[in-house]
Amino acid sequence: MDIDSQFSTVLGRTSIFIGTRSSPNTPAMAQNIILHLDYDCFYASVFEVEQPALRSLPLAVQQKQIVVTCNYEARRRGLHKLQLIKDAKRICPDVVIVLGEDLTKFRNASKELYLLVRALVWGGRVEKLGFDELFLDVTEMIDYNVEMLNPNDLAHSFFHLDRQDPTEGFIYDASQFCGSTFPVTEVAPATPDLSSLGMRLLVASHLQGHIRSKLEHQIGFTATGGISTSKLLAKLVGSVHKPNGQTTLLPPYESTPEEDSNVLKFLDEHEIRKIPGIGSRMAQKLRTHLTGKEDSDEKVTVRDVRLFPGMGPASLEKILGGPGSAKGIGSKMWNVLHGVDTSEILEGRDLPTQISIEDSYGRLDTLEAVRRELVVLSRSLIRRMRTDLVDETSRWRAHPRTLRLSTRPRPPPGSETGRTYQSNRISRSVPLPGFVFHLEEHVDALAERLVQESVLSMFRRLHPDKSWNLSLLNLAVTNLVESAGEQQSRDIGKMFQQQVEAEVDVSDEWDDEPLASLDCVLCGYPIPLFAIEAHQMYHAQ
DNA sequence: ACGATATAG
């Protein structure tokens, strides 16, 4: 017998845990409760909040030649995302068009919404996905509030948003769900089981309703919500009632020999491409495997894949594996097809891992034009580095170490388009020179120097030929190293390493030699130990 | 670290 008992202190109570880790004796860990929030037509909403008169008009946000998004009034009149501007004007001549190529205000609005929601969620367990989506792990809030329920008067319940202040919260009716459910609402049980998953999801649906109503009435953004036990299910079920709605995926979550769970019933009807994590590439591989045809546009659902003869983790690994795909993809996707997703909510970082600026062009085939555009991009990039990486006391919170230039060559006329989709971007990178961190210099001067001394050399490596035509330029800084003193004391194990870094990384004068590493005798660049072999190959060519 | 691929909104 390998029974293992231990004491753990949670919320000021001491409880005894008896059982073994990863043995059949271990009681199943209570499932997490996850909310998904998706702001409705986010870019359009930012303009509507700025200018409320736009709310009643058909509104489209333009980037280059296309409508990137539009409000629901515009959709009622036949407009949709990613439509050509000229088509939009023809279909709806009185559409109001606003320019959305500068993302600054979307980024700012997104951050404001994120901070507002994060302030509500215990432990700050909020993950941002793009500008307009959030995942919330509200397990602790829900379990606390389920415990606080009075089973004799569920209709007059109070949701506690603060453990310390019992007046902080809102009243709600815990005898029914807030918003919609999948499947559509059955009759509520007369004596609900307060410890059930269903009750926890019901309480979570009211928290979701509260958050959405706060977002709408305090700052004017409507959002669509999903309530379930994982990021996968919360996101998928949320999209059932759009816009400005919410949906809870009801139990049972476990199938029986007699009947599929609601998870399977819900997932099975979805086209595979709709499943988060299955992009166009994997969807095509699965369609090809099931239909036997290279270019098949037949609808293939989760059920079709799940029940296909021979299907399983091993088969999926063979179908989906290959260059570029993650290892273990087969079992991961087999889990996904059964609604099993154990991925954690990743709390928002303090710092981005990269900053990039890009623009696209109808024609870009002279070096002078390219140089001009690279200076424009460099200016934006340095400004963004300053707004995102410099703190209130004018100190760099982090130093990017790498500068990368990407281009997208225009496909030669007459080449096949639909065949095999490829990303068609190519890139080169160099160490980011230290002078870009000089805050006293003008952005324009720094941008000129950066293009002259770093960017053009990458461009020549990308396009040594005389003839080219580019449809896109992208400039990025990556490989950010936090400044000493910026990082919190996280755990004891990291303290030593921080101290070593602090000695090497002279905290205020970074300057032209970014890192103390092994400097290459040929080119002078600092090379990390594991990359020395690759770097020698570079010189050997 | 580099350069590419895949996925996401």
Place this chain on the structure above:
DNA sequence: TGTTCTATATCGT
């Protein structure tokens, strides 16, 4: 289909 302007994760080297 890709059109836009990003961002993250992961692969082989």
